[in-house]
Amino acid sequence: MVEPVRDRLRMNHTKAIFLAIFVTFLWSTSWVFIKYGLEEIPPILYAGLRYGIAAICLLPFLLIRKNLKSLKQLKIKDFILIAILGVFHYTLTQGAQFVALKYLPASTVTLMLNFTTVLVALFSISFLNEKLNSIKWVGIGINVAGIVIFFAANNEFNAQLIGIFIAAFGVLFNAISSILGRSINRKKNSPPVVITCLSMIVGSILLFVTSYIRGEQLPSLGMSEWSIIVWLAVINTALAFTLWNISLRELTAAESSITTNTMPIQITIMVSIFYGESISPIEIVGILITCLGTFLVQFNFKSKTKKSKQVIPLSNEKRKVL
Template identity: 40%
Template structure:
């Protein structure tokens, strides 16, 4: 449990580091691409160093490579690219709240695809989340860049939801280990994101500070945190892992306030609490229906946006 909390803390500090990198004139898409390309390079030796994983790679069918490519594009190029872009335009708490709605979108998409009716507690969770979102944003005073940032965060949230469903389907049908899925999808998704950022925003001017931020995010907050999180999933139930993931929103709000001065008023805090409780109800109801099943995703809670 403590190890899982450490991982969520590391992921929460990512929001502070991303903001610092953006303030240091790192172009958002190039920044995100560099982070995940470097993290992919860090994970690759672990993947190729295992004879079992090398044999798995040799046996991968072309159709599965295509699914992993699509998954990588959605979960990294689109979802993470949108997150970094929106953080350049909006406060961290606002972006985190929008991304934290991903489990609600997952539940809605899953219900539409499988025709499963949401449980009673899930409806309560949806209602709480909707009330919290309205309380946080209304009256809506966004215009120009703020509105563009909110739209980008919404794209990231929907991409997170789609990636969650696609990732679970890949894991359920392929039997691949989380390390294989995450490393391959990260490599397949991060390099196109880096290329797009380079073409659209231009090359980044990287000094010691920028390199330090990118390296820490890639090595510690991505590669190391991924490894620790997957180890915790061997002992945590689905409910417990969801609980750990839901601690990230208050951690992000507190850290960005202390480190960046991004204060949230009383109304905003109440809205964030309602959204957190609502998302937790939706996740716990879903987890309870699945018993003690472990997270089938690639090792990163989709609600975090991390």
Template identity: 45%
Template sequence: MSNKPAHTTTILLAVFITFLWSTSWVLIKFGLKNNLPALSFAGLRYFTAFLCLTPIVLTSPKERAVLRSLSRTDWGWLALLGLVVITLTQGAQFLSLSYLPAAMVSLVLNTTSVVVGVAGIYLLKESPSRLQWLGIAITVFGVGVYFLPISITGVLGLGLLAAVSTMLGNAASSLLGRKINLQEHLSPLVVTFVSMGIGSVVLLIIGVVTQGIGILTLTDWAIIAWLAVVNTAFAFTVWNHTLQTLSAVESSIINSLMMPQIAILAFFFLGETLTVKEIVGLILVGVGVLVVQLRKRT
């Protein structure tokens, strides 16, 4: 009984972290409306977060030892992870948010676990249960309810292409991250530090070369700093701490709160409205993804 208050506190802390992550979407939209180039904006966010992690890693004898022990193979896998997680996935996410409403992008990204589940059939030889197939069906139906009928042309088509690229990048990151995290000699902090460093530098270079960096105002720098320090470095550190206490099911449920949070924040701060059909679609996708995750992790 004595652990119940502490467990409740951890749950509330995890919910707070999902709220921080949800506010990232609003802040990104604010930055994009200020004419921050999408790729350069993403590169600056994650490169700044990488700089925040640098003193933490380099002042830790344990993490320095892990860094020194990295083989060429380790560096190769971590570089690939950084290119997939940061360069491809985050770059595409910022691009999608420059074209589409936040709630729409959030819905597309929430299908990641379904794609991972289906990909696992072929790549990991993991066959979904009947309940998981039901969850997949509910998710697909929810996506259909939200989007159909739709004409995928022009800016909407570009935005959806970027959003789907982000979702596929998330799925690839999940499968790749599972492989890398099985290596016991690699610490989570070093994996994050190295992959984020490589991925963010490449993304920033691509952004500057293709889009320029724009004229950054004090507000722009404040948004970048907050996203990097609070919503990335701090939030991921605290989230990893909560995972030491929460069960996989609890963390899955809490993480699923982001989709409705993003929709609500987008309504109040961005003026993005939802039709009844879109709300039903969001709910169906949320339920379907939750069914897949709960069955998968129990």
């Protein structure tokens, strides 16, 4: 009885890994679109439009019987935590990213965001009791080293100070939202779409309020600009963030964070494909090192050397199943 349960948990974990990687691909395409749209649309308003439209797209799913029942069962404490997640994950993190992209190249912003992994690993030990073994710590170190090597070859550190300052705040907010997201989703008290929609509503409303206070105004947009906004909202946000919350039900905070560390590589490859920018041999080395670090963090090599009862590490809630 124990082994089938463990096999199912291992399978769910593997599926969650590939699901998270797919989401990072969608998010990576977003950075290309966002950089293009920022030529016309103010950053905070742009973020508000993206997440506001996405929240509207998700609203009908709250009326599904299962989700509606789950919504009614939420306690005040749960609503508060989801609202806080919306503030940090959308208003602060995404707002900071959009503003930083106004001043910095996309590759520089994503490079800085990848240091989120170190903060998440430290925070998850203290707040989630999700300890990392030595192999995973080595993987994090290798991953960060690969990122640094990759972008050092491009001299991407020569950027405006204000952009770096804003991006640094985005790193902190991103780490906090990763911990909050993992803490809420691992309880599995509510369907991912409920958590995504509620948190996104709160975050997008605050983005619009901030945009209004800043005096940002929506310019006259053509069909291509609106197409990008709708695509970002429906596919790269409403769908992607729901899938991301599904993956967080199985992955630890550190595992989910390290997965996003592949985004700078994906973004640069996309830029190379669509804009003809070449990739140097040193950058290729950085890609390989980053992928190695991600592999070490995501997979547990102890599963083949330990006894069956130690096949995979289980969180407290999974142990209760056994």
